[in-house]
Amino acid sequence: MENIQKSFDVIVVGAGTGGTTAARFVAKKGLNVCLIEAKQRNKIGDKICGDAVGNEIFDILKINHPKNEELSCHIKGAKLYSPNLKKCITLFDPKQAGYIVNRLEFGQRLLNEALDAGVKLFLDKTMALDLLYKNGNVIGVKVKLENGERIDLNSKILIDASGFYSPLRKKTRNLYIEKQVLKEDSILCYREIVKFSPKEQEVQDPEYITIILDQEKAPGGYIWYFPKNESSVNIGIGTSMEYHGKVKEFYKKNVFQEYIKTNNVDIISSGGGVVPVRRPLWSCAENGFMLVGDAACQVNPLHGGGIDPSMRAGYHAANSAIQAIENDNNSINELWEYNYKIMTSFGAEFASLDLLRIVLQSLSNDDLNFGLERDLLSGEEILEISSTGKLNLSLIDMAVKAFKGISRPDLLLDLNFLRIKMKEISKLYKNFPNKVENFPEWKENVIEIYDKIKKMIVNKKKSK
Numbered sequence: 001m002e003n004i005q006k007s008f009d010v011i012v013v014g015a016g017t018g019g020t021t022a023a024r025f026v027a028k029k030g031l032n033v034c035l036i037e038a039k040q041r042n043k044i045g046d047k048i049c050g051d052a053v054g055n056e057i058f059d060i061l062k063i064n065h066p067k068n069e070e071l072s073c074h075i076k077g078a079k080l081y082s083p084n085l086k087k088c089i090t091l092f093d094p095k096q097a098g099y100i101v102n103r104l105e106f107g108q109r110l111l112n113e114a115l116d117a118g119v120k121l122f123l124d125k126t127m128a129l130d131l132l133y134k135n136g137n138v139i140g141v142k143v144k145l146e147n148g149e150r151i152d153l154n155s156k157i158l159i160d161a162s163g164f165y166s167p168l169r170k171k172t173r174n175l176y177i178e179k180q181v182l183k184e185d186s187i188l189c190y191r192e193i194v195k196f197s198p199k200e201q202e203v204q205d206p207e208y209i210t211i212i213l214d215q216e217k218a219p220g221g222y223i224w225y226f227p228k229n230e231s232s233v234n235i236g237i238g239t240s241m242e243y244h245g246k247v248k249e250f251y252k253k254n255v256f257q258e259y260i261k262t263n264n265v266d267i268i269s270s271g272g273g274v275v276p277v278r279r280p281l282w283s284c285a286e287n288g289f290m291l292v293g294d295a296a297c298q299v300n301p302l303h304g305g306g307i308d309p310s311m312r313a314g315y316h317a318a319n320s321a322i323q324a325i326e327n328d329n330n331s332i333n334e335l336w337e338y339n340y341k342i343m344t345s346f347g348a349e350f351a352s353l354d355l356l357r358i359v360l361q362s363l364s365n366d367d368l369n370f371g372l373e374r375d376l377l378s379g380e381e382i383l384e385i386s387s388t389g390k391l392n393l394s395l396i397d398m399a400v401k402a403f404k405g406i407s408r409p410d411l412l413l414d415l416n417f418l419r420i421k422m423k424e425i426s427k428l429y430k431n432f433p434n435k436v437e438n439f440p441e442w443k444e445n446v447i448e449i450y451d452k453i454k455k456m457i458v459n460k461k462k463s464k
């Protein structure tokens with residue numbers, strides 16, 4: 001491999017949904033792009049996933065919606081159930097309506113479109129190992145090629161889209177980029193794609209993805225039941241990381257046995273994975289370097305959906321890379337625009353949902369049944385606060401809530417406090433500093449909100 005090109009405008013590591021989107025939009029601009037992927041080419045896209053993606057992202061990026069072999073089925077929205085299954089909140093919004101995809105076919109399409117857009121060098125079966133630094137700038141990446149040879153590849157901009165276990169995030173020297181994702185901010189998942197005869201079992205609610213909150217059956221996470229077609233479903237479970245080693249057992253007992261009522265099944269695919277469920281990294285950029293998707297914790301903390309945000313981030317990272325190269329400046333000051341775009345858009349939503357996630361994880365099934373059944377925090381409110389950062393409850397709404405929650409004033413107060421903090425954090429993110437020098441003060445304000453929510457949870461535990 002001595003003759004391969006070793007110097008690029010942009011190198012993208014990871015050919016998942018985030019990396020292929022970034023590579024595609026940089027290549028489309030005519031820049032010199034290299035895409036590196038650890039997997040063999042024909043396995044790209046074959047990821048353990050719930051396979052659900054909203055339709056909005058395809059319009060935003062002006063790319064084809066999933067169709068033909070890529071598309072398993074259309075989805076109208078999401079149904080969220082309380083633990084006792086008595087309350088079901090139906091969510092219709094552009095991010096919930098969309099598709100269940102065939103993940104391999106979808107991934108292969110995104111890869112092919114990136115290559116067709118003009119990626120100069122695509123290296124599959126190639127592992128990124130380390131960042132290359134010079135004078136405090138990332139200037140490329142050390143990789144191990146298919147033949148075992150280790151080489152250095154140089155870039156003006158390096159984009160890391162290598163997923164949750166990113167080896168590069170751990171090597172960054174920038175103090176604003178967290179090297180580790182805390183266990184408490186991650187969810188462990190196990191899922192299967194199960195095929196059965198439609199004569200023996202019907203797919204429930206075939207036009208909705210179903211999510212069941214249950215702290216006993218899926219502690220710290222949830223159970224999902226997603227349709228794929230008339231004879232197969234993608235079902236799974238997410239739990240907090242402390243159940244490492246037990247998640248498959250939980251799945252068998254609390255998901256498979258409860259939702260699959262026939263013995264005559266084919267397991268098309270099975271496996272586990274980890275999803276980061278927190279707000280994005282403090283910073284997703286440094287000199288010459290940006291992180292995209294799971295590598296940057298850009299996943300919806302409430303439901304773990306990361307396909308859409310990884311593609312949005314890939315697009316923003318591509319634009320920031322193009323701009324930086326045009327301006328011949330790859331410093332953090334130049335790339336800060338990428339942080340700004342992320343934090344003021346879905347970052348604001350995810351920070352707000354992160355607070356909700358932390359509080360939900362601390363609630364018991366009784367709390368969840370009570371709060372959801374009486375609409376103390378409704379689906380519409382969650383969507384409104386998290387997407388707009390606003391929620392103006394009328395005095396009548398407040399009074400109705402107070403009346404409904406009268407037998408659980410503690411829970412009502414906690415949820416009101418949460419509502420206020422969700423609005424505050426969303427506003428703070430929407431006002432993300434557009435200059436690096438203002439970042440430390442902003443960060444302190446965010447930490448303060450998290451501390452208050454965590455203190456509320458500790459006090460609640462103490463009072464029990």
Ligand SMILES: Cc1cc2nc3c(=O)[nH]c(=O)nc-3n(C[C@H](O)[C@H](O)[C@H](O)COP(=O)(O)OP(=O)(O)OC[C@H]3O[C@@H](n4cnc5c(N)ncnc54)[C@H](O)[C@@H]3O)c2cc1C
Pocket residue numbers: 013014015016017018019036037038039044045047048049050051052053126127128129161162163164166167189190191236272273274275292293294295299304305306307308310
């Ligand atoms: C069980 C489960 C269910 C999920 N369900 C959904 C869902 O229904 N909807 C949804 O939107 N999201 C879902 N997610 C999350 C979603 O899959 C991810 O958020 C999304 O795929 C992130 O894309 P990415 O491009 O950042 O990373 P990835 O898709 O993980 O891609 C990273 C790529 O980098 C490659 N790579 C890794 N290390 C290296 C290296 N050192 N060198 C070179 N290449 C490397 C990997 O092989 C991979 O191809 C789920 C996740 C899990 C685990």
